[in-house]
Amino acid sequence: MTNDLVLRTATDDDYAELEAHIHGAFLDDVEEETAELNRLVYEPERAQLMTDAGRIVGSGLVITRDLAVPGGVVPAAHVTGVGVASTHRRRGVLTALMNAMLTEAHGRGTEPFAVLWASEGAIYGRYGYGLASWRVSYEIATAQTSVGGALPDGARLRLAATGDVLDEIVAVYDRALSERPGLSTRPGNWWKYLTQDPKEWRHGMTAERTVLYEDDGGVRGYARHRLKNNWSASGPDGEVRVTELLAETPEAHAALWRYLTSIDLVRTVKYTHGPIDDPLPHLVDNPDGLVGTAGGSLWVRILDVAGALTARQYAAPADVVLEVTDASFTGNAGRWRLTVDGAKADVTRTDDDADLALDIKALGSLYLGGVSAGTLAAGGLITERRPGAVAQVSAAFGWHRVPVSVEVF
Numbered sequence: 001m002t003n004d005l006v007l008r009t010a011t012d013d014d015y016a017e018l019e020a021h022i023h024g025a026f027l028d029d030v031e032e033e034t035a036e037l038n039r040l041v042y043e044p045e046r047a048q049l050m051t052d053a054g055r056i057v058g059s060g061l062v063i064t065r066d067l068a069v070p071g072g073v074v075p076a077a078h079v080t081g082v083g084v085a086s087t088h089r090r091r092g093v094l095t096a097l098m099n100a101m102l103t104e105a106h107g108r109g110t111e112p113f114a115v116l117w118a119s120e121g122a123i124y125g126r127y128g129y130g131l132a133s134w135r136v137s138y139e140i141a142t143a144q145t146s147v148g149g150a151l152p153d154g155a156r157l158r159l160a161a162t163g164d165v166l167d168e169i170v171a172v173y174d175r176a177l178s179e180r181p182g183l184s185t186r187p188g189n190w191w192k193y194l195t196q197d198p199k200e201w202r203h204g205m206t207a208e209r210t211v212l213y214e215d216d217g218g219v220r221g222y223a224r225h226r227l228k229n230n231w232s233a234s235g236p237d238g239e240v241r242v243t244e245l246l247a248e249t250p251e252a253h254a255a256l257w258r259y260l261t262s263i264d265l266v267r268t269v270k271y272t273h274g275p276i277d278d279p280l281p282h283l284v285d286n287p288d289g290l291v292g293t294a295g296g297s298l299w300v301r302i303l304d305v306a307g308a309l310t311a312r313q314y315a316a317p318a319d320v321v322l323e324v325t326d327a328s329f330t331g332n333a334g335r336w337r338l339t340v341d342g343a344k345a346d347v348t349r350t351d352d353d354a355d356l357a358l359d360i361k362a363l364g365s366l367y368l369g370g371v372s373a374g375t376l377a378a379g380g381l382i383t384e385r386r387p388g389a390v391a392q393v394s395a396a397f398g399w400h401r402v403p404v405s406v407e408v409f
Ligand SMILES: CC(=O)SCCNC(=O)CCNC(=O)[C@H](O)C(C)(C)COP(=O)(O)OP(=O)(O)OC[C@H]1O[C@@H](n2cnc3c(N)ncnc32)[C@H](O)[C@@H]1OP(=O)(O)O
Pocket: 025, 026, 079, 080, 081, 082, 083, 084, 085, 088, 089, 090, 091, 092, 093, 094, 095, 096, 116, 117, 118, 119, 120, 122, 123, 126
């Protein structure tokens, strides 16, 4: 890195230049409507900038939100807006920004881990992030497959503009936080930001609308979505693009997918944020009509081993000594005894022999319960020092629902 570069925290006044910089790094122009929108969730005091002769050439933003983990909801530094000007790449700017972001988050003492979506999976492992969850992108050919059954007695579907039913959606989402690891809380302006629906986000589709499923107990699920009116030589070729689908009951889940896959003139339904354990492939009459492609989603960087491991719950008892390496946050390094009795863990420093050895990156992958210790051991990312320790940690860290993040933040 050259001496002309200056690393500093952002201010409110940096906003317009920062917005142009981030759009530029992502091969885009700034649109006025989305620039205003992004301002709703701008936290300048947590944004790190690199400047060259006073101009922004690098950025990394931390957003203050919580993340659902197995059995809890925990403050987590949400890292986003990472971009380095194409004139200043591969000279350590990102490394300096990442160190600054993680050091600030660690210094708060309230966020035991950081989390991000990577634009490219090759970037973040070197900073101690481990890939911790997957998403499934579905493309459903509605002429080839469908969800059978009918609405249960007393249940109904209601279609509305998303903004008109926001309170009902928020209630479903907030209840889902306690059930589904990987969901981020949406404090302050986040709901407003996510549902404002600027033209730039529509990509030629309709305004966003929401179908709600309700029974006598109230709203049990929703699917935010957009539609596209297409025609081919052989007739209608419309598309539904699902923005977000959450269901609290099997009936709500089936009814929402039945609705989405049976709208007249629609031939394709797409959803890019499905959990890898979605029952949908088991519900359709022909699973071949549903193509699911898995890709990485959340990357987790543990900042405080004891804080993170005591903040989540566990699915089985365990008594193991973990030997952790961490080149950047050396307070994490060393041997930790994790004792699970009931659902909670006790985590203390120990000099006892290690049962498992792993880097902080592998611990990040384990953390949300979506990647098993057995998988990481098979890949050489965890070393078993006591026979049986991998099986014990796999059972304890596993969870009955896999993590999913339903929005790219
Ligand atoms: C959480 C988010 O916001 S994800 C969005 C990330 N941003 C983007 O994808 C926008 C376009 N890309 C960029 O702006 C930049 O290329 C960045 C931010 C990805 C990297 O910034 P740089 O300043 O070039 O990274 P820096 O020089 O610090 O590189 C650090 C290391 O990462 C490696 N690296 C950087 N970018 C990449 C990449 N895209 N793929 C693979 N390796 C990479 C470098 O080779 C270097 O490796 P080393 O430690 O072995 O020497």
